[in-house]
Amino acid sequence: MRFFIGGREHTINAPINSGGEGEIYVIESSHAAKIYHRNELSNERQQKVLALCNSYTNNVAHLGTQYFAFPEQPAYSEKQIKLETVCGFAMQFFPDCPSFGDINYDPSTRQFKCWNSIQFDDENAIQQIYNVFDLLEKLHRSRIVLGDINPGNLLFSSKSNYPIIIDLDASQIGQFPCHANSDEYLDPFVQQQGKNMQDIYTYSTDSDIFAMACVCYEFFVGSNPFFLWAKPPKGVLYNKQMRIPLLRYIHENTENICGVELLSAKNDATRKRLEALRKKSPELYDFFFSTFVLDKRINLMQTLDRSNPRHPAYIFYTQSGFDEVLKEILNARGKLQALPSQPATVPTDQLGIIPDSGFAKTLQHATTSNSLPQSSHSQLNTGMPSRSSTIPDSGFTKIVQPTSKNESKIHKILSNIFQRNNTGQANETKEQNKHGTGSAMEPTSANSAPEVPTDSIRLSLFLKNYEIDLNGIWEEV
Amino acid sequence: MPSTTIGEVTGELEDQGTLTRTSAQSLASEPRTVKLADISRISDEPVFSCFLIDESGSMAPYSREVIDGQSEMVEILRKSNKCKKGALFVVQYLFSNKVKTLNEFRALSPSGGDGVVLLKSGNYYNPDNSTALYHSLFHLLQDIAANYAHAYSNGVISSFTIGVITDGEDTDGGVQPSEIKKIIQELQAQGILRSSVIVGLTNPDFTKSMLDDLKTRLGFQEAISLSQNDPREIRRAFVLASQSAVSGQLK
Numbered sequence: 001m002r003f004f005i006g007g008r009e010h011t012i013n014a015p016i017n018s019g020g021e022g023e024i025y026v027i028e029s030s031h032a033a034k035i036y037h038r039n040e041l042s043n044e045r046q047q048k049v050l051a052l053c054n055s056y057t058n059n060v061a062h063l064g065t066q067y068f069a070f071p072e073q074p075a076y077s078e079k080q081i082k083l084e085t086v087c088g089f090a091m092q093f094f095p096d097c098p099s100f101g102d103i104n105y106d107p108s109t110r111q112f113k114c115w116n117s118i119q120f121d122d123e124n125a126i127q128q129i130y131n132v133f134d135l136l137e138k139l140h141r142s143r144i145v146l147g148d149i150n151p152g153n154l155l156f157s158s159k160s161n162y163p164i165i166i167d168l169d170a171s172q173i174g175q176f177p178c179h180a181n182s183d184e185y186l187d188p189f190v191q192q193q194g195k196n197m198q199d200i201y202t203y204s205t206d207s208d209i210f211a212m213a214c215v216c217y218e219f220f221v222g223s224n225p226f227f228l229w230a231k232p233p234k235g236v237l238y239n240k241q242m243r244i245p246l247l248r249y250i251h252e253n254t255e256n257i258c259g260v261e262l263l264s265a266k267n268d269a270t271r272k273r274l275e276a277l278r279k280k281s282p283e284l285y286d287f288f289f290s291t292f293v294l295d296k297r298i299n300l301m302q303t304l305d306r307s308n309p310r311h312p313a314y315i316f317y318t319q320s321g322f323d324e325v326l327k328e329i330l331n332a333r334g335k336l337q338a339l340p341s342q343p344a345t346v347p348t349d350q351l352g353i354i355p356d357s358g359f360a361k362t363l364q365h366a367t368t369s370n371s372l373p374q375s376s377h378s379q380l381n382t383g384m385p386s387r388s389s390t391i392p393d394s395g396f397t398k399i400v401q402p403t404s405k406n407e408s409k410i411h412k413i414l415s416n417i418f419q420r421n422n423t424g425q426a427n428e429t430k431e432q433n434k435h436g437t438g439s440a441m442e443p444t445s446a447n448s449a450p451e452v453p454t455d456s457i458r459l460s461l462f463l464k465n466y467e468i469d470l471n472g473i474w475e476e477v
Numbered sequence: 478m479p480s481t482t483i484g485e486v487t488g489e490l491e492d493q494g495t496l497t498r499t500s501a502q503s504l505a506s507e508p509r510t511v512k513l514a515d516i517s518r519i520s521d522e523p524v525f526s527c528f529l530i531d532e533s534g535s536m537a538p539y540s541r542e543v544i545d546g547q548s549e550m551v552e553i554l555r556k557s558n559k560c561k562k563g564a565l566f567v568v569q570y571l572f573s574n575k576v577k578t579l580n581e582f583r584a585l586s587p588s589g590g591d592g593v594v595l596l597k598s599g600n601y602y603n604p605d606n607s608t609a610l611y612h613s614l615f616h617l618l619q620d621i622a623a624n625y626a627h628a629y630s631n632g633v634i635s636s637f638t639i640g641v642i643t644d645g646e647d648t649d650g651g652v653q654p655s656e657i658k659k660i661i662q663e664l665q666a667q668g669i670l671r672s673s674v675i676v677g678l679t680n681p682d683f684t685k686s687m688l689d690d691l692k693t694r695l696g697f698q699e700a701i702s703l704s705q706n707d708p709r710e711i712r713r714a715f716v717l718a719s720q721s722a723v724s725g726q727l728k
Contacts, residue, residue: 018553020720101561102587107520108563152558184522223520228632235634235668236522263632270520 001025003035004076005090019152021170021180022088032093033075034169046086048176049074052169053089062142065092066157067135069166094155094164100219101151107222107269118158122220126281128156129216130310132163133300136212137312139165140205140299146171147178147203149211150185151218172203184224185211187297188240206297213291213300220284221273225292229266245292246270402459402470410459410470414452478581479513479627483619486511486626493629495667496622500660504622507615511623514566514582516631521564523635524671525582525624526554526722527617529610531643531678532571536604539678542708543642544596546715551585551595553716557723560585565723567593568620572613573606574649582624610647611654614639614695618660625669636671637664639697640718644678644705646691658696665698673697674721676714678705 002011005027015023015035022036036045052071059070071089078085098115105125106113112120120128132154139146146153148170155164172178177200187207195201217225226239228246239245244257246267255262278285287303290296304311307323317323402410453462463470487501496504516523528550536543551567559565563586569579579601583592596602621637628635647654664670675697677688685702692700701717703710 017556018716018720099561101558104561106563108518150558151561224522227521230632233629233632233634266632 001035002077003033003087004079005033005073007079009079026093026095027090028093029095030093031072031090033088033090034071035075035088041087043083044176045179046083048173049086049089049169050083051176052173055173059142059144063138066160067162067164068139069094069164069168071169089169091169094157094166097155097157097164099152100154100156100163100215103156104151104219105222105273107273110269118156122276122280125220126284127310128163129220129284130300132212132216134312135163135165136208137299137301139171140208144168144171144173145178145203145205146208146211147201148180148182149208149215150182151215154215178203182211184226184236184240185214186240187211188243189295191237191241209297209299210291213288217288217292220277221270223270225288228260229263231261231263234260243293243295247274247289248293250274251289251293402456402463404456407454407456407459410456411452411454414459414462414468418450418452478515480510481513481623481627482508482510483623484508486623489626489630490622495625495669496660496663500656500663503656504619504660507619509619511620512581513627514624515584516628516633516635519564519584519633521559521562522633523564523566523628524559524723525566525568525621525635525637526719527621527637527639528567528569528718528722529613529617529639529641529643530569530571530579531608531610531641531645532573532577532602532604533608533645533648534573534605535608535644535682539644539705539708539711540602540604542711543715544602546712547596549712550715550719551593553719554585554723555587555589559723561587566624568617569594570613570617571602572609573604574609576609576613576616582620607648608643608645609649609651610641610643611652611657612649614641614657615652618657618664621664621670636669638672638722639670639674640722641675641697642678642714642718643675644680645683646687654694658694661696665696672699672721674699674701674718676701676703676718678703678711678714680705 001013001015001023002009004010010025010027010033012025012027012033015025016032017024021040022034025033025035027033049071053074056070056072059068063070069091071091073090074086075088075090076082076085077087096116098118102115103113103118103120105111112125136146146165146168148167153165153167155166156162157164170178170180177198179200181201186201187203187210189210190201190203190207193202214225224236225245225247226236228234228239228244228249234242239260242258242260244260246262248257249255249262249267250271255264274285277288283303284300287298287300290298290303301310301312306313306317306326308314311317317326450462450466453459462468484505487496487505490496491498491501514523514525530543530547547569554560554565554567557565563584565585566582567580567585568582571577571579579594579596580592585591585593594601617639625635625637661670661673665673673696675688675692675695677683677685677691677700679685679688679702688700688702691697699721701714703714703717705711
C-alpha cells in the first residue's frame with residue numbers, strides 16, 4: 001500500500017486492522033492511517049475527510065487528544081493534492097489499547113476478560129462506564145453525533161485509565177451523515193424512522209445514548225440487553241423493537257411478555273449478573289432500566305446528583321458554594337410546600353399564583369433518591385411504554401399570595417373576616433356587660449381592629465405581621 | 478458433537494413455516510446425518526459463517542495464494558466483535574468433484590485453539606479434479622437448515638453467511654441450480670441467510686459476465702470479480718469473503 005500524507009510517501013504492506021470501510025496502517029509510533037477500500041470512496045466521503053481534518057485543531061482545542069482519535073491529516077493516493085486523490089487520513093495511534101469487546105465480562109468464566117494483564121473488576125468497570133458517558137457528553141456538546149456505536153469503537157487506555165473513542169470519521173457531523181450502522185445497537189426509534197432517500201439513517205444524541213447504553217450493558221453483563229433464551233425465540237432486533245429486554249421480565253416478575261416465553265434456567269446467569277449490578281450501582285441499573293424499558297434517553301452523567309463526585313460539575317458545585325445556595329433554595333421550597341394545601345374551590349385564576357417550576361422537586365429527588373420515581377415504573381402495567389407517558393410530575397403547586405390582580409378581593413375577604421370577628425366579639429362584650437362580667441372601660445374589638453390595607457405589597461406585610469395563613473383562610477371561606 | 482438427520486429437521490422447518498414443502502422435500506431428498514454446533518455456552522445470537530473454497534484442478538497454480546489468503550481470512554474473522562463474543566461459528570469446505578469438510582461448525586476463538594483449520598497448518602489443499610459447485614452448495618444448505626433448526630429449538634435465533642471462492646462454473650451437476658436458488662431465496666426472506674457472496678477469480682474461461690450469470694442462477698446477493706492473474710487479488714478474495722461474513726459486525 002502506497003499513500004502520501006503531508007507530502008511524505010508511505011509504503012506499508014500489512015495493515016494492523018481491517019474493517020468494513022478500510023484498513024488501518026501504522027505510519028509512526030504515535031500515528032496511524034486509515035485507508036478506505038476503493039468501493040467505499042466517494043466524493044462525499046472525500047469531502048468529509050477534508051472537513052474533519054480542517055476542524056482538527058478546533059476539535060482538539062475543545063476535546064483534547066487523549067480520549068479521541070480525530071482525523072488529523074488527509075492521505076492521498078497520489079503525490080498530487082486533489083480531492084479525487086483523497087484515500088484516507090492520518091490520526092493519532094493508541095497502541096496497546098484493547099477494545100471494550102476484548103475486556104468485557106465473560107459469562108462463561110464469570111469474570112472480565114484479561115488482555116495483556118488488563119482486567120477489570122466490577123468497581124472499575126462501572127467507573128469506566130461513567131467515563132464513557134462523560135466523553136459522549138463532551139462530544140454532544142461539540143455537536144458531534146457518533147451514529148454507529150459498537151464495542152469496537154471504544155478502546156481502553158491503561159495509561160490514562162480512561163476510554164478512547166475512535167472511528168470518529170464515521171460520525172454524523174454537520175451536513176455529513178454517518179453511513180455505518182450496527183443493527184443490534186441501533187436505537188429502535190431510529191429504526192422505526194427508517195432510512196432516508198440516500199439509504200442512510202439519521203442519528204441523534206438520543207440514539208447515541210441508547211447505543212452507548214447497549215454497549216456498556218454488554219460490557220458489564222456480557223450479553224446484549226435484548227438477547228433472550230426464549231420460546232419461541234424472536235431475536236435481538238425483534239425484542240428491541242418490542243421493548244422486551246431481560247430487565248423488563250425481571251421488573252414485571254413474569255416469564256411471558258408479548259408471547260415470548262423466557263427459558264428461565266438459561267437466562268439465570270444474566271439475571272444474577274443484573275442482580276449484582278443492582279447491588280453495586282443502583283444508579284447504573286436504573287439508568288439501563290430507564291433507557292431500555294422506559295425509553296428514556298438521558299445521558300448517565302445527567303442522572304447523577306451534583307453532590308456525587310462522579311458528576312462532572314462536582315468540583316464547581318462544592319468549591320463555589322453553589323451547592324449551599326441550592327440547599328437553601330430546597331429548604332425554602334420545602335417550607336412553602338409544607339403550607340396547608342388549598343381547597344379545590346379556590347378561584348386560582350383570580351387569585352395570583354406562584355407556579356412551581358418543578359426544579360426544586362427534581363433537585364430534591366436527585367439528592368434524596370437513587371431509584372426511579374414510582375410513577376415511572378408503574379406505567380409498565382399499561383403495556384408498551386411511550387415517551388409521552390414517561391414525563392415526570394413537575395410538582396406544579398399553587399400558593400395563594402397577594403398580587404395586584406387579587407389585592408381587592410383579598411382586602412374584601414379579610415375586611416369581612418375582621419368585621420365578622422369584631423361583630424361577634426362586640427356582641428359577646430354586650431352580653432358580658434349585661435351579666436356584669438365584662439368591663440365597660442375596655443375598648444371593644446371593633447375599636448382595636450386593624451385596618452386591612454388595600455395594595456398587594458402592604459397586604460403581604462400585613463399577612464406576615466399578623467401571621468395570617470391565607471390558604472387556611474381560604475379553606476374557611 | 479450432537480447430530481441430527483436431515484429428514485427430521487426439514488419436517489420441523491416446514492411446520493414452523495420457515496421452508497415451503499417443496500424446499501423441505503428438496504433438502505430431504507438426499508438423506509444424511511448432520512453434525513450440529515455446540516451453542517450451549519453462547520451469550521449472543523450466533524452467526525454461522527460458511528466458506529466454500531474451490532479445490533478443482535484449475536486452482537493448482539494459485540495454491541500458495543489460497544493457503545495464505547485463507548489464513549488471512551480467519552485472522553480477520555478473529556478480530557470481529559461477534560468472534561470476541563464467542564458467537565461466531567465457522568464451517569469450511571473444499572470442493573472439487575466432491576465436497577470435503579475442512580472443519581464442522583466451530584466457535585471461532587480470538588486466540589485460536591478452536592479447531593478451525595488453517596490450510597497452512599498441514600497438507601490440506603491439493604487442487605485436482607472437476608468443480609462440483611452445485612452439489613457442494615446443496616450439502617452446505619442441508620447443514621444450514623439443520624443448525625438453524627437446532628438453535629431455534631434451543632431458544633435462540635441464528636443467522637448464516639455464505640462465501641464461495643471459485644474460478645469456474647459447475648462441471649458435475651447432480652443438483653438443479655433452481656432448487657438451490659429457491660432454498661436460498663426462502664432463507665433470505667426469513668432473515669436466516671444474511672449474506673451470500675461469490676468471489677469469482679475471473680479468467681478467459683470464466684468471465685465477469687459468466688460470474689454474474691452464476692450469481693443470478695443461484696440466487697446469491699453479491700458477486701465480486703477479481704483477476705486470477707494477480708496473486709494479490711486471490712488473497713483479497715479471501716479478505717472480501719471474510720468481510721461479507723461479518724458485515725455490520727467487523728469494526
